[in-house]
Amino acid sequence: MEFFDVNAGFGTPQLAPIKPAETPAVLLEEMDFEGVSEALVYHTAMRDDHPLWGNELVVEATAGHPRLHPTWAILPPQTEELGTVEEFLAGMKRHGVKALRAFPTPHRYLLNGTTFGPLFEEMRARRIPLIVPGDWPMVEGLLRDFPDLTVIANQLSNHGQDRYFRPLIERYPRFYVDTTRYECDGGIAAFCRKYGPERMLFGSGFPDIPFFGGVLTLMHADIPDGAKEAIAGGNLRRLLEEVAL
Numbered sequence: 001m002e003f004f005d006v007n008a009g010f011g012t013p014q015l016a017p018i019k020p021a022e023t024p025a026v027l028l029e030e031m032d033f034e035g036v037s038e039a040l041v042y043h044t045a046m047r048d049d050h051p052l053w054g055n056e057l058v059v060e061a062t063a064g065h066p067r068l069h070p071t072w073a074i075l076p077p078q079t080e081e082l083g084t085v086e087e088f089l090a091g092m093k094r095h096g097v098k099a100l101r102a103f104p105t106p107h108r109y110l111l112n113g114t115t116f117g118p119l120f121e122e123m124r125a126r127r128i129p130l131i132v133p134g135d136w137p138m139v140e141g142l143l144r145d146f147p148d149l150t151v152i153a154n155q156l157s158n159h160g161q162d163r164y165f166r167p168l169i170e171r172y173p174r175f176y177v178d179t180t181r182y183e184c185d186g187g188i189a190a191f192c193r194k195y196g197p198e199r200m201l202f203g204s205g206f207p208d209i210p211f212f213g214g215v216l217t218l219m220h221a222d223i224p225d226g227a228k229e230a231i232a233g234g235n236l237r238r239l240l241e242e243v244a245l
Helices: 024-034 044-048 051-062 085-095 113-126 136-145 162-171 187-195 211-219 225-242
Strands: 003-010 036-043 068-070 130-133 151-154 175-178
Touching: 003 024, 003 044, 003 151, 003 225, 024 036, 024 068, 024 211, 036 044, 036 051, 036 225, 044 051, 051 068, 085 113, 113 136, 130 136, 136 151, 136 162, 162 175, 162 187, 211 225
Parallel strands: 003 036, 036 068, 130 151, 151 175
Antiparallel strands: none
């Protein structure tokens, strides 16, 4: 089983976890120890400082590390801090960035069509995934505005948040959840019995959360090996292959 992590990061954060990964080398060392093959990554500067240089840092730092795939953070197009929508998308293509992340609370914006309409229309058409925190009223409003947008929600809970996200899974075919902190006893198996494995992606939340919890939870889930392989990395690979930059 090959793990492809949808939710891992590196850099020097404002609030350091117990074991931070300040460089790609440290992240890769942890991935090797836990048996994680690849990761879709962010730099903490994208969240804690400013996406203008955070996006540059993640591209620079992952160059030469083919197992680490950079993502970029978004900001409202109206401020043009990251250029126009056209310039932003051209930069993504130039640097091979195939997924975007939203940090609406620390960056102080509304994640909706009023703010991001032109960008989200392009993302919808190009099938570019948007990774968002599990703020469920916000996620529901976003999907209501853009039902065909590819959205991946992370930062779930070890207490389970199925009552929030299962209705969204049923209504919006391009909505996915990752397994960050989703360590409920029997949670993955129950989800797969009802919806199949295709709408769930492996996410660790590292370095804020250790790798091993998510890895062990999936490895020991009471589901077929093929379903484990899909969640571990197959589903994410499929989504990234669909992206048309």
